Amino acid sequence: MSNTSSPLKVLSIDIGGSHIKATVLDENGAMLVNYSKLETPQPANPENVIATIKKLAEPIDDFNHISVGFPGYVRDSIVKTAPNLDNDAWANYKFGERLTKEFGVPAAVVNDADMQGLGVVSGKGLELVITLGTGFGTALLLDGKLLPHLEVGQSPITRHNSYDAYVGDKAFEAEGKKKWNERMEKVLKVLKTLFNYDTLYIGGGNARELDIKLDKNIKLVTNRDGIKGGARLWAEGQVLQPGKKPSSTK
Incomplete structure (x- = not known):
């Protein structure tokens, strides 16, 4: 080191x-x-x-x-x-x-999801990042800066299910790809109304299982696309441990 x-x-x-x-x-x-x-x-x-x-x-x-x-x-x-x-x-x-x-x-x-979000967003407007994997991750950024994190995955999407339970890995395995895609279609409609984002990015291991039609302002990204987030986390103005900014950034 x-x-x-x-x-x-x-x-x-x-x-x-x-x-x-x-x-x-x-x-x-x-x-x-x-x-x-x-x-x-x-x-x-x-x-x-x-x-x-x-x-x-x-x-x-x-x-x-x-x-x-x-x-x-x-x-x-x-x-x-x-x-x-x-x-x-x-x-x-x-x-x-x-x-x-x-x-x-x-x-x-x-x-x-916040870290991946930093790596994939364009830095223009209100951008939402979701990750589809074990659970349902979210990150919200405005002009490239992280906004306070919301645990959307733990909030309800139906009377009996959180987002995690509704479209997480266990739901995919239990319901199958077709039913899971139908659920994701509902989720995307809710997110569009809730956030009115400029761009939505979808990542995580299960993003590749999506076969529904996506709006033009929705982009699929991979984990590798989000790699830059680990470096951008240390950029000026992002969420950091207090007093720990590196001297190499301005």
């Missing part, structure tokens, strides 16, 4: 319900090393997840900042909820602070 006054090199971590991935990015979001991944540990509590991140980072010795995309509600790098991990163990966990102590470099943690 190098000094924080050096050119920005970000260890970018993506924590998912099934895998944890890692790479290193330069200040423009280009990958300096190939992605590596390990299975998400069980139970997925802070100690086990940190141990897994250490294993992923062990062969990497050249980074000076850390960005983490986390599947839950995060504020100021403090995890509030982790519905698809060991939720109780993560409540009010100072994840960014712990990673800074473990690695000796500034660490920032945001919701995983």
